[in-house]
Amino acid sequence: MTIRRVAVIVALAFFIGGVGARHGRAQQLPPGAQMPDAKRMSGIPLPVPDLAPGTVTVRVVRGAMANVVADQPVELSGGPSPMIARTNESGRAEFSGLRAGTTVKASTTIDGQHLESQEFTVPAAGGIRVALVASAPQAGQPPAGDQPSAQRPAKPGVVVLGEGSRLVVEMGNEALSVFNLFEIVNGSQDPVQTGTPIVFELPTAAVGAGALEGSSPQATVAGKRVTVAGPFAPGSTIVQFGYSLPIKTGTLKLDQKLPIALDQFSVMAQKVGSLRVESAQISEQREMPLRGETLIVGKGPGLRAGDTISLTFSGLPHAPTWPRNTALALALVILAGGLWGSMRTGAPAAEHVERRRRLEARRDRLFTELASIEEQHHERTIDPERYAARRRELVSALERVYAEMDEEAAA
Numbered sequence: 001m002t003i004r005r006v007a008v009i010v011a012l013a014f015f016i017g018g019v020g021a022r023h024g025r026a027q028q029l030p031p032g033a034q035m036p037d038a039k040r041m042s043g044i045p046l047p048v049p050d051l052a053p054g055t056v057t058v059r060v061v062r063g064a065m066a067n068v069v070a071d072q073p074v075e076l077s078g079g080p081s082p083m084i085a086r087t088n089e090s091g092r093a094e095f096s097g098l099r100a101g102t103t104v105k106a107s108t109t110i111d112g113q114h115l116e117s118q119e120f121t122v123p124a125a126g127g128i129r130v131a132l133v134a135s136a137p138q139a140g141q142p143p144a145g146d147q148p149s150a151q152r153p154a155k156p157g158v159v160v161l162g163e164g165s166r167l168v169v170e171m172g173n174e175a176l177s178v179f180n181l182f183e184i185v186n187g188s189q190d191p192v193q194t195g196t197p198i199v200f201e202l203p204t205a206a207v208g209a210g211a212l213e214g215s216s217p218q219a220t221v222a223g224k225r226v227t228v229a230g231p232f233a234p235g236s237t238i239v240q241f242g243y244s245l246p247i248k249t250g251t252l253k254l255d256q257k258l259p260i261a262l263d264q265f266s267v268m269a270q271k272v273g274s275l276r277v278e279s280a281q282i283s284e285q286r287e288m289p290l291r292g293e294t295l296i297v298g299k300g301p302g303l304r305a306g307d308t309i310s311l312t313f314s315g316l317p318h319a320p321t322w323p324r325n326t327a328l329a330l331a332l333v334i335l336a337g338g339l340w341g342s343m344r345t346g347a348p349a350a351e352h353v354e355r356r357r358r359l360e361a362r363r364d365r366l367f368t369e370l371a372s373i374e375e376q377h378h379e380r381t382i383d384p385e386r387y388a389a390r391r392r393e394l395v396s397a398l399e400r401v402y403a404e405m406d407e408e409a410a411a
Contacts, residue, residue, distance in 0.1 A: 041131055041133065042115065042131055042132055042133035043106075043115070043116060043117040043118050043130065043131075043132060044117070044118060044130065044131075045117060045118060045120035045128045045129070045130045046128065046129050046130070047123050047126055047127075047128055048126055048127060048128070048129050049125070049126040049286055049288065049297065050126070050284075050297075050299060051126055051127025051128070051129070052096065052127060053100065053123070053124065053125055053126065053127065054096060054097055054098040054099065054100065054122060054127070055094065055095065055096045055098070055127035055128075056076060056094070056095045056096075056098060056104070056106070056122065056127060056128045056129075056130070057092050057093065057094045057095075057127070057128075057129050057130075058074045058076070058085075058087075058092065058093045058094075058095075058106045058108075058117070058129075058130050058131070058132060059087075059090075059091050059092045059093075059129070059130070059131045059132070060072045060074060060087050060091050060092075060093070060108055060110065060115075060131075060132050060134070061091055061131065061132075061133050061134070062110070062111075062133075062134045062135070062136055063133070063134070063135060063136025064136070064214055065131070065133075065214075065238070067136070068087070068089075068090055068091025068235060068236060069087060069091050069110060069134070070087055070088065070089050070090075070091060070235065071086055071087060072086065072087045072091075072093070072108060072110060073085075073086050073093075073108065074086070074087060074093035074106060074107070074108045074132070075106070075107050075108065076095045076104050076105070076106050077104065077105055077107065078102065078103050078104035078105050078119065079098065079099070079102050079104055083095050089185075089187070089234070089235050089236075090162065090164065090183075090185070090235070090236060091236075098122045099122065100122050100123060100124040101121060101122065101124070102121065102122045103119055103120070103121050103122075104119070104120065104121075104122065105117055105118070105119045105120070106130055106132065107132075108132055110132075110134045111134060111135075113134045113135060115132040115133070115134060116132075117130045117132065152190045152191055153190075153191070154190070154191040154192060154193040154230065154231035155188070155190050155191070155192060155193065156192070156193055156194075156195070157186070157188060157190075157192035157193070157194070158192070158194065158260075159184050159185060159186050159192055159194060159198075159232050159237075159260060160184075160185055160187075160260055160261045160262070160263055161182050161183065161184060161185070161258070161260055161261065161262040161263060162183040162184070162185035162236060162263055163183075163263045163264045163266075164181075164183040164236070165181065165182045165183050165262060165263070165264075165266070166181055166266035166267060166268060167179070167180060167181075167266070167267045167268070167309070167311075168181060168267075168268045168269075169267065169268070169269040169270065169277075169313070170269075170270045171269075171270050171272040171275070171316075171317075172244065172247075174246060174247055175207075175244040175245055175246045175247055176244065176245045176247060176252060176254075176313065176316075177242060177243075177244050178206075178242060178243055178244070178245060178254065179212070179240070179241075179242045180200070180226075180239075180240065180241050180242065180256075181240050182238070182239045182240065183236045183237075183238060183239075184198070184228065184232060184236065184237040184238075184239055184260070185235070185236055185237075185263075186232045186233065186234050186235065186236075186237070187234075188234060189234055190234065191230075191231040191232060191233050191234065192230065192231060192232045193230045193231040193232075194230050194232070197227050197228060197229045197230070198227070198228040198229075198230075198259045198260055199225055199226070199227050199228075199259050200225070200226040200227075200228075200241075200256070200257075200258075200259060201224065201225060201256070201257050201259075202224040202225065202226065202243055202256065203224075203243075203245065203254055203255055203256055204224070205245050205246065206224055206243040206244070206245060207243065207244050207245075207246065208243055208244045209221050209223070209224060209226070209241065209242070209243040210241065210242060210243070211226075211240065211241045212240040212241060212242060214238065214240060215238060215239055215240040215241065216228070216237050216238055216239055218230070218232075218237065218239075219239045219240075219241065221241055226239070226241050247316050247317075249316070250314060250315060250316050250317075251312065251313065251314045251316065252312070252313045252314075252316055253310070253311070253312050253313075254309070254310070254311040254312075254313070255308050255309070255310050256308065256309045257306065257307070257308045257309075258303055258304075258305060258306065258307050258308070258309065259305060259306075260305045261302065261303065261304050261305045262302050262303040262307075263302045264299060264300075264301070264302050265281050265282070265299060265300040265301065265302065265303055265309070266297075266298070266299045266300075267279075267282070267296075267297075267298045267299075267311065268295050268296065268297050268298075269295065269296045269313070270293060270294075270295060270296075271287060271293075271294040271295060271296050272317065273315060273317055274315035275296070275313065275314075275315045275316065276296075276313070276314045276315050277296050277298060277311060277312070277313055278311070278312045278314065279298070279300075279309075279310055279311045279312065280310070281300045281301075281303065281309065281310065282298040282299065282300045283299070283300040283301065284298065284299050284300070285297065285298040285299075286298075334363075334367075356405070359401055359404055359405050360405075362401055363398065363401045363402070363405070366394055366397050366398050366401065367398065369394055370391065370394045370395070370398070373387055373390055373391060373394070374391075
């Protein structure tokens with residue numbers, strides 16, 4: 001897994017869903033799985049297919065994508081006349097009905113900081129999402145409006161996984177890395193305490209599970225369980241964790257049960273080779289190029305609490321086991337030959353020792369070349385026909401060497 005690939009695919013998830021984190025690393029996940037810094041994404045427009053044509057949404061946050069700013073006025077300038085909209089409880093301001101080809105720019109002022117996006121052109125198909133990220137307040141100075149709600153007592157209630165929730169899948173060398181970017185939404189004005197903690201049960205095959213930095217401290221990971229304890233403040237609580245699924249064959253099934261309802265099902269996967277993503281829960285799917293990568297983006301209707309997300313990944317690159325078995329068999333033959341030779345009694349003549357040494361040297365060279373072309377074949381850096389022909393030659397040569405060694409030993 002590379003840092004660049006993970007940053008690209010997770011950055012897309014930030015913009016499309018508005019779920020994000022501070023710059024960090026997935027604990028226990030494969031090295032290099034780093035989450036991008038929210039400030040670096042501020043003001044950068046991103047075309048997305050899941051918005052109606054002529055629509056622009058602007059998300060306003062402080063410091064990290066989890067710290068949304070509600071009821072914040074946002075101005076969209078550059079059209080026939082400036083437009084102003086206020087952010088909702090998820091921190092998003094939406095502008096619709098814009099004419100394709102119009103060049104516009106989003107801006108707002110928060111805590112004395114004037115934030116502006118880059119200028120961008122309204123596309124003919126799909127819409128644009130952009131985030132405006134203000135600097136985080138200093139320690140001990142919570143944002144205005146947060147303290148009153150935090151002081152209210154929690155009430156029994158229900159929370160859901162908001163529309164910004166999604167699964168992001170990235171291809172590794174021998175495993176799929178699955179990032180769960182969830183937005184637990186409390187739509188009331190008071191903190192909510194659910195009857196029991198929210199528990200995500202990870203797939204049986206999941207390994208290396210860990211929380212991502214920027215995830216709420218209310219979420220803890222233990223083995224194959226992610227537990228999120230209440231109470232839940234009004235608005236969004238960001239819960240982000242990841243794990244790996246080892247690739248053993250060309251097809252892999254992912255099943256993950258949802259403890260609470262999901263407003264909209266969304267999944268994004270980095271396409272490598274002939275990778276395909278299939279699920280009865282995906283009603284719309286398309287491929288999207290982004291910064292040299294191709295992403296498979298799928299979405300579907302919401303799911304109920306207790307439903308299971310089911311995804312099938314096919315066309316996965318995987319290493320065949322026969323090269324390893326061949327190498328192991330040859331190694332056992334070499335070991336057996338050495339043991340048999342060591343058990344023989346008597347001192348062979350000098351010419352027999354020299355001949356044996358030459359045969360062993362030749363055997364080692366052939367075995368090294370065989371291992372080399374097996375690796376090239378696995379990495380697809382050798383022509384298949386040349387690989388097959390050369391492998392036959394090397395195996396035949398090794399058989400002749402072993403026959404001569406047997407004759408030499410018998411003599």
